[in-house]
Amino acid sequence: MATIKDVAREAGVSVAAASLALNGKGSLSDETRAKVIEAAERLNYTPNALAKGLVTSNKINTIGLIIPKPGTEFLPFVGMDILSGVGEVASEKKYNMLLDWEDSLGGSKALDLVQSGIVRGLLFFLPLNDVKTFRTLNDLNFPYVLMSRPPEGVYCSWVDVDNVDASYQATVSLIKSGHTRIGFSSPGPIDFLVSSDRHSGYRQALLSHNIAYDENYVSIGSGDIESGKKAMEHFLRQKEPPTALLAGSNLLAIGMIESLKEHGLDHRDMAVITFDDSPLAESYGISAIHIPTNVIAGESARLLIKRIANTRRTEPESIVIDSKLIVRNTFVPSK
Amino acid sequence: MATIKDVAREAGVSVAAASLALNGKGSLSDETRAKVIEAAERLNYTPNALAKGLVTSNKINTIGLIIPKPGTEFLPFVGMDILSGVGEVASEKKYNMLLDWEDSLGGSKALDLVQSGIVRGLLFFLPLNDVKTFRTLNDLNFPYVLMSRPPEGVYCSWVDVDNVDASYQATVSLIKSGHTRIGFSSPGPIDFLVSSDRHSGYRQALLSHNIAYDENYVSIGSGDIESGKKAMEHFLRQKEPPTALLAGSNLLAIGMIESLKEHGLDHRDMAVITFDDSPLAESYGISAIHIPTNVIAGESARLLIKRIANTRRTEPESIVIDSKLIVRNTFVPSK
DNA sequence: CTGAAAGCGCTTACAG
DNA sequence: CTGAAAGCGCTTACAG
Known part of the structure; x- marks a missing residue:
């Protein structure tokens, strides 16, 4: 990497003059300025941002x-x-x-x-x-x-x-509406912090309302639409499918609802609450736990x-x- | 802002020792190290990233x-x-x-x-x-x-x-399918570069197929779902509504389709092509001009x-x- | 109009 | 185990 020293030498001027020329400052003859710029281009010179910053703004936030x-x-x-x-x-x-x-x-x-x-x-x-x-x-x-x-x-x-609490509250509201078979679909491995918290809020809500926790009502996948469809397939395959679901992401929820439609079912057959609100959830009319x-x-x-x-x-x-x-x-x- | 010099003075050691202590390098006595760290905290010292970078990595990409x-x-x-x-x-x-x-x-x-x-x-x-x-x-x-x-x-x-061409091709494909009343909805002012190009591709396609350009078939809004609904309302209000639409964004297209549904209509009544492909367009089954x-x-x-x-x-x-x-x-x- | 010098804040051999 | 010194690449008064 060429430095300003190299440029100055190449142009036959002092480092100070080179700096001035390169920055269009000071009063240099057009000739000197041109010589410097030419030399800089010839050497493929690019100024060192660190040095420049150190001497000018003196800090980088x-x-x-x-x-x-x-x-x-x-x-x-x-x-x-x-x-x-x-x-x-x-x-x-x-x-x-x-x-x-x-x-x-x-x-x-x-x-x-x-x-x-x-x-x-x-x-x-x-x-x-x-x-x-x-x-x-x-x-x-x-x-x-x-x-x-x-x-x-x-x-x-x-x-x-508080993801545990948010999940707990959402689950409880489903329980209060009369749901007892409630599914949970996670957009990632349960040992992800968020997933883990949401899962445990869900589980606590069930247990504190004397509803048994059933592994068949839990699906683990990724957060995309395709994964939502797969999760729904899984739930519908159960002898007694859930009547309500907690979806770990908007796209997951959309995939689920699409899959529901493909089966000729709709939200009256399966209530869905999604984590994370978005214009998408709103447009789809999906209940959402709004996380700001x-x-x-x-x-x-x-x-x-x-x-x-x-x-x-x-x-x-x-x-x-x-x-x-x-x-x-x-x-x-x-x- | 305290510098390392201040810290060194405060700790009663040399600048070099201070640097070593702060970076956990060299072989200093625990005592010296502790004195330096204490001084740094007292002075609320934070190292200058620029100077550090200049001397270590020597460049910042x-x-x-x-x-x-x-x-x-x-x-x-x-x-x-x-x-x-x-x-x-x-x-x-x-x-x-x-x-x-x-x-x-x-x-x-x-x-x-x-x-x-x-x-x-x-x-x-x-x-x-x-x-x-x-x-x-x-x-x-x-x-x-x-x-x-x-x-x-x-x-x-x-x-x-080539937005002009992409828009032109999409419009032509609609024309070839038999559409003659084709609408265009822009997610932003037409003088935005992208909007302008897409608009002119649309217009050129119409003209080169002897279809008159009609301002009533053009709607200008923003790129969100709400705006899509409004645009659709506008189009349906026409005596002869368009039978096909070019939507400037996915959310715009979704808003349009939602609005269509609200009116008891569907894609057979109004074909929609959206600019920009996404999992969302895919999930909604919206034809899209895929822009990588x-x-x-x-x-x-x-x-x-x-x-x-x-x-x-x-x-x-x-x-x-x-x-x-x-x-x-x-x-x-x-x- | 231009050059020599100081200095930005830091680190790292190098002596001691 | 620690200090004095050089140097990273640049800019900016200050002389001339």
Whole structure:
């Protein structure tokens, strides 16, 4: 990589003159300026952002946002909410937002970012149960906030809804409407934090109302439409299919309803409540547990930036955001 | 802001020792290490990322991605495709991805990013017709690539599908199926680049098949479901409603179909083709002009990184990606 | 109109 | 085990 020194030498001027010419500042002769620019192009010179930044702005306020790899699996609406929630606050506080996700190659992108010194704090959405990374961050006293309850054994700041309770309440409302055969479909392995919490809220609601927990009423897949169809097939195959379902994602719920239609059935045969509300759920008339993702994202960013500004080794903080059940027409009393 | 010098002074050690202590390196006595860490906390010290980066990695490979403000208007699936397309290539080439959008406060975030030296190149998706920003970037010879045909008067690198042609082909296929009353609904003002191209492809197809262009068959709104419903209301209000529609976005199309249902009609009464394919369009059975957004995104990133690596003032390049019409059951011959 | 020098905040050999 | 010094690549007063 050519440096400004190389350019100056090549152009036969001082480093200062080269800098001035390259930035269109100072009063240089057109000739000098031209010589420098030409030399820069010849050497394929690109200025070093770090050095430039060090000497000009003298600081770089960037937070890193680590999300799951974007795709259809990762519910698009939720993704957009995360981005806008974090982005809004970042922008307000004059922070840049670096976006990244772990790839499967191993190694921790998050730790690399920290190492490179490019980010001053990290925000994690739906992280893998990556206890090791979090432990390392703790050791370094590096600021980070999870947009989810932390995994077992990790002591850190986080912002989330109470997924256990949300799931519990939704299940109870189904029970109160007269449903006793209630299914649960998870968009990911139960040992994902979110899935695990929602599953246990569901289970607790059943047990506390003297309804036996039945493994046949639980389906585990991914979060897409296809997976919803498969789940519905599974449920309908039971001797006594459930009369109501908790769907782990919007697309899952849509797949289920599509499959229901294909069987000549509709929401009167099977009530559906989905986790995560979205324009899609609204359009489909699916009852939803509204989780204000953009608020979670915004508050996490706010908390992170607060912690960056204050490096005193303070106790982790956590914020629990309210969720609420929105009843639409696919949530109907049991026949 | 406290610097490492302050910390060293406060701890009564040399700057070098402070650095070593803070990074857990070298062989220092536990006592020294503790003194330094304590001093750092007392002074609320946070290391300067720029200086650290300058001395360690010595360069910062970051590209900035400027998108419209995320929200329901900005079709979520497209957004995720952009992110994954750019992210994939960035990651492969060891570049970080900075995400941002213009806010309404005026001033150009893009230019700020360039100024701060934090990004080495810029990628624009669906930019406003911001000719001034692009001109400034040209003057600075700063690398950038548009994921769309450039606006009038801007000479730069870009990657996109041929929206005029895609729209033309879709319209022609409707005409060939026997439709003559064909509507067009735009998710944004026609002077948006994309909308404008699609509108003119639509119009050209009509004219070249001797079908009169009728303003009543054109609706302009936003890209959400609600807007789709309104558009459909508008079309149904016509004396002779269209028998086929080009919808500018998936959500728009869904809104239209919902509205159609509310009127007791279905796809046999009104064929719908939507721009942008997605799992949603697939699930709804909506015919779609599949635009490989992730490919556009990936190729843009690749082109940008190539241009960053080679600052020689080279001619702008452009890449046109193929789109294709995917026929599903809401695209039916005219009755 | 241009050059020599100081300095941005940090890290890392190198002496001691 | 610790300190003094050089250097990362740049910019900006300050002399001339």
